Amino acid sequence: MSDTKPRILRSVRLLNAAEKRIETDFIAPPPPTTPLDTAAILKLAHEFQPVAILVTHHSPLKGADVAALPESVKLIATVSVGLDHLDVPALLARGIAVSNTPDVLTDCNADLAMMLIIAACRRAAEYYTLMKKGWGHTLGMDEMLGHRVTGKTLGIIGVGRIGQAVARRARGFEMNVLYHNRRRLDPTHEQGATYYESLEDMLPKCNILSLHLPAAPSGGPIITARTLALLPRGSVLVNAARGALVDETALIDALRSGHLFSAGLDVYQNEPNPDPRILALPNVFMTPHAGSATVETRTAMCMLALDNVTALVAGKPLPTPVTA
Numbered sequence: 001m002s003d004t005k006p007r008i009l010r011s012v013r014l015l016n017a018a019e020k021r022i023e024t025d026f027i028a029p030p031p032p033t034t035p036l037d038t039a040a041i042l043k044l045a046h047e048f049q050p051v052a053i054l055v056t057h058h059s060p061l062k063g064a065d066v067a068a069l070p071e072s073v074k075l076i077a078t079v080s081v082g083l084d085h086l087d088v089p090a091l092l093a094r095g096i097a098v099s100n101t102p103d104v105l106t107d108c109n110a111d112l113a114m115m116l117i118i119a120a121c122r123r124a125a126e127y128y129t130l131m132k133k134g135w136g137h138t139l140g141m142d143e144m145l146g147h148r149v150t151g152k153t154l155g156i157i158g159v160g161r162i163g164q165a166v167a168r169r170a171r172g173f174e175m176n177v178l179y180h181n182r183r184r185l186d187p188t189h190e191q192g193a194t195y196y197e198s199l200e201d202m203l204p205k206c207n208i209l210s211l212h213l214p215a216a217p218s219g220g221p222i223i224t225a226r227t228l229a230l231l232p233r234g235s236v237l238v239n240a241a242r243g244a245l246v247d248e249t250a251l252i253d254a255l256r257s258g259h260l261f262s263a264g265l266d267v268y269q270n271e272p273n274p275d276p277r278i279l280a281l282p283n284v285f286m287t288p289h290a291g292s293a294t295v296e297t298r299t300a301m302c303m304l305a306l307d308n309v310t311a312l313v314a315g316k317p318l319p320t321p322v323t324a
């Protein structure tokens with residue numbers, strides 16, 4: 001090991017291609033066998049004095065954690081597009097650059113959102129549970145019926161990279177796509193989707209609502225008892241964005257009462273231990289925050305995070321800097 005190579009830390013073991021690159025290009029401790037929490041990262045950072053730290057949303061760096069980073073750290077490279085685990089203004093104010101991994105995960109997250117939409121509409125969780133129990137009786141003509149996906153009205157909150165990719169997929173299912181952002185897209189990017197400035201106007205028209213906006217660092221949930229009540233009875237909620245966007249008690253009430261037919265969830269307020277009341281609901285199809293969890297995407301995310309470190313140490317512009 002030559003000490004002329006840059007010293008870096010990562011909070012998780014990366015994919016093999018990225019681990020090989022770390023061996024060749026950087027000096028780093030052995031890959032963690034389990035993800036490091038924030039306290040462990042800070043401790044190691046003081047011992048190791050890295051120039052950059054690769055983190056994920058499992059290891060937040062906010063408030064006092066930012067102040068506690070050693071002077072050696074010049075870049076926090078998050079292996080995620082989401083930034084809600086980082087106090088970006090505080091990091092930038094300390095002169096620490098921030099990078100993330102947009103675009104490379106867009107398609108896989110949109111694929112997973114479509115999986116949740118279809119699974120929630122077609123009762124995949126209940127079918128799977130029945131089959132694992134051994135099935136055992138021929139279903140009646142009107143037993144365990146789901147809802148058709150083709151042709152339905154899909155509302156999307158947050159039509160950025162991932163939201164637009166979901167909208168493209170939805171068009172393949174002949175869905176009518178409505179969307180809400182704080183600002184209307186340039187009409188050339190709308191591709192037939194209809195903009196609603198107000199959720200009050202959009203939600204009553206949705207059969208399915210899919211969330212693809214970021215969680216604001218200090219913001220409350222956008223899906224509450226009030227916004228859920230605006231959805232038509234029998235509609236479906238999908239969240240592959242962030243758990244903090246949904247008031248889970250309101251969601252549970254809506255699923256129990258039948259106001260919502262079902263939900264498809266990849267993210268939860270309390271990860272990795274979601275509310276047991278959600279786990280107990282039959283009409284929720286759940287995945288474990290796996291929106292980007294493919295070999296191809298996770299490899300690309302790790303490599304892009306390292307590309308940012310390489311650029312930083314070479315004094316070049318970061319490929320995917322976070323500016324505010």
Ligand SMILES: NC(=O)C1=CN([C@@H]2O[C@H](COP(=O)(O)OP(=O)(O)OC[C@H]3O[C@@H](n4cnc5c(N)ncnc54)[C@H](OP(=O)(O)O)[C@@H]3O)[C@@H](O)[C@H]2O)C=CC1
Pocket residue numbers: 081082083102103105109157158159160161162163180181182183184212213214215240241242266267289290291292
């Ligand atoms: N489940 C998983 O594993 C993954 C989850 N994600 C989540 O998906 C999120 C979106 O990623 P990506 O599409 O790349 O991000 P983008 O920044 O491209 O898109 C976000 C969109 O949300 C809109 N938006 C932001 N705030 C609001 C608001 N308060 N109300 C309505 N719309 C809003 C923005 O438009 P405007 O500014 O006009 O409002 C923008 O169009 C990430 O932040 C992350 O949290 C991402 C990857 C994997």
Ligand SMILES: O=C(O)C(=O)[C@@H](O)[C@H](O)[C@H](O)CO
Pocket residue numbers: 056057058079080081082083105289290291292293
């Ligand atoms: O990109 C995001 O915002 C994500 O939430 C995901 O891609 C996770 O970062 C990924 O699961 C690594 O922890």
